Amino acid sequence: MPPLAKKIRFYYRFTTALTTKYWKSILVGTLLGSTAFVFAPRFFRLLYYLRSTYTIAYVARPTLSELPLEIQRKISSGLTFVDNSGSPQPALSSSWVATDSGKTYIFTIQENLRWHDGTPVKSSHIKYQFKDAQIDYPDDRHLKISLPDPYAPLPVLTSRPIFKDKLIGFGSYKVVSIHKNGPFIESLTLSPTSQNSRLPKLKYFFYPSEKAARTAFKLALVNSVEGLNDLQELKDWPNSQINPFIKYDRYVGVFFNTENPLFTDSSGKAVRQALSYAIDKSRWTDDQRAIGPLSPDSWAYSSDVKSYDQDVDHALQLLNKNSPKPFPPLIISTFPAYLTTAEAVKSDWQALGLNVEISVVPDIPTDFSVLIAAQAVPKDPDQYHLWHSTQPSNITHINHPRLDKLLEDGRKTMDQKVRRSLYLDFQKALVEEAPAVFLFYPQVYTVSRH
Numbered sequence: 001m002p003p004l005a006k007k008i009r010f011y012y013r014f015t016t017a018l019t020t021k022y023w024k025s026i027l028v029g030t031l032l033g034s035t036a037f038v039f040a041p042r043f044f045r046l047l048y049y050l051r052s053t054y055t056i057a058y059v060a061r062p063t064l065s066e067l068p069l070e071i072q073r074k075i076s077s078g079l080t081f082v083d084n085s086g087s088p089q090p091a092l093s094s095s096w097v098a099t100d101s102g103k104t105y106i107f108t109i110q111e112n113l114r115w116h117d118g119t120p121v122k123s124s125h126i127k128y129q130f131k132d133a134q135i136d137y138p139d140d141r142h143l144k145i146s147l148p149d150p151y152a153p154l155p156v157l158t159s160r161p162i163f164k165d166k167l168i169g170f171g172s173y174k175v176v177s178i179h180k181n182g183p184f185i186e187s188l189t190l191s192p193t194s195q196n197s198r199l200p201k202l203k204y205f206f207y208p209s210e211k212a213a214r215t216a217f218k219l220a221l222v223n224s225v226e227g228l229n230d231l232q233e234l235k236d237w238p239n240s241q242i243n244p245f246i247k248y249d250r251y252v253g254v255f256f257n258t259e260n261p262l263f264t265d266s267s268g269k270a271v272r273q274a275l276s277y278a279i280d281k282s283r284w285t286d287d288q289r290a291i292g293p294l295s296p297d298s299w300a301y302s303s304d305v306k307s308y309d310q311d312v313d314h315a316l317q318l319l320n321k322n323s324p325k326p327f328p329p330l331i332i333s334t335f336p337a338y339l340t341t342a343e344a345v346k347s348d349w350q351a352l353g354l355n356v357e358i359s360v361v362p363d364i365p366t367d368f369s370v371l372i373a374a375q376a377v378p379k380d381p382d383q384y385h386l387w388h389s390t391q392p393s394n395i396t397h398i399n400h401p402r403l404d405k406l407l408e409d410g411r412k413t414m415d416q417k418v419r420r421s422l423y424l425d426f427q428k429a430l431v432e433e434a435p436a437v438f439l440f441y442p443q444v445y446t447v448s449r450h
Contacts, residue, residue: 053201057213057225072161076169079158082379086298088155102150116174150412153380224448251290254437255371267322272434274318276308290438300381300423305431329355334372381423396435
């Protein structure tokens with residue numbers, strides 16, 4: 001018999017004997033294997049949906065269109081994202097070019113991206129609403145934005161997260177449930193987009209006040225509370241951890257209405273400077289202290305500006321030389337959140353012999369003389385809308401030709417080195433004019449359970 005035939009006969013007899021003896025075990029193994037093949041994917045999907053959920057209290061009353069940016073960025077991103085220095089980086093777009101001296105931007109969309117509903121991301125899905133801008137879609141991977149004038153900050157503006165429809169994004173988290181009360185979201189649950197992710201589900205509960213959020217934490221309804229301004233009883237709450245951090249995306253300041261006769265012209269500038277010198281800034285740490293309108297993280301930030309460290313003698317000299325006699329009563333308008341700061345400023349100004357009162361208001365009065373409030377700091381150093389004389393959002397009504405020119409040139413200049421030089425000059429000039437006293441960047445707290 002040939003050797004090959006002998007081998008075949010051997011394996012046949014061996015297999016027959018093995019099957020005869022262990023047929024039950026082989027049958028059970030086959031059934032179990034088939035069952036696992038069919039049901040394993042469903043089992044792993046079940047584990048995905050049963051993953052742990054981390055609950056977070058957030059003080060806000062958002063609608064679908066006003067969800068806090070911190071949460072939006074977990075669900076999606078913009079054409080760009082802004083790094084810690086305020087510079088735009090690729091996100092949904094892989095690159096972009098500016099042509100026509102900065103009046104035309106062409107963004108190239110990354111390949112193979114999909115929305116959370118499984119459809120491919122196309123440029124035509126991107127619907128930014130920019131005033132006086134024309135948006136065209138040459139093809140599925142390119143988006144063209146045409147502007148009437150050069151505008152250097154545009155790549156920063158395109159960092160706002162994009163959604164295909166409502167909250168369908170393409171980020172690391174997707175929305176799995178929303179509970180609303182009328183137009184307002186009461187809770188929002190996010191789950192990792194990838195089934196292989198080890199990230200937990202996140203469930204946000206939105207509360208109308210810090211008091212309600214603190215109560216939810218004390219009742220163990222949530223694992224953490226984010227962005228508290230005032231810890232109160234949670235400062236010493238058992239089995240909890242407190243993480244403070246400074247928000248450099250806003251500052252608290254004293255804003256002067258430069259249309260008020262007391263603060264107008266050169267004598268008004270001297271009065272503003274005097275009141276700036278009178279305030280004790282040592283109440284805030286060096287990390288918290290604000291000396292100008294930009295974030296210290298910004299690529300355009302300058303510390304080479306007048307700091308107005310407290311100098312009561314110099315403040316009195318400026319007032320004696322430039323202020324009217326008698327000095328009229330000063331009314332500080334402010335919001336409840338900044339009442340403590342207003343009281344401190346009032347005390348400092350009273351030490352100069354001034355008559356000072358505080359008015360707590362729900363909104364910014366149109367005719368205030370002094371306002372203590374928080375001001376958001378844009379990611380890009382362009383602050384045209386805050387300080388240019390033509391802008392209604394310029395609450396101090398400062399009207400200074402050099403400031404206007406620096407702001408106009410800064411947003412039209414594409415070279416970052418030249419822009420930085422312009423904004424260094426802008427910061428010096430603005431602080432010298434003193435339409436506002438820059439006080440501090442607020443510190444907030446996240447409280448979490450051990």
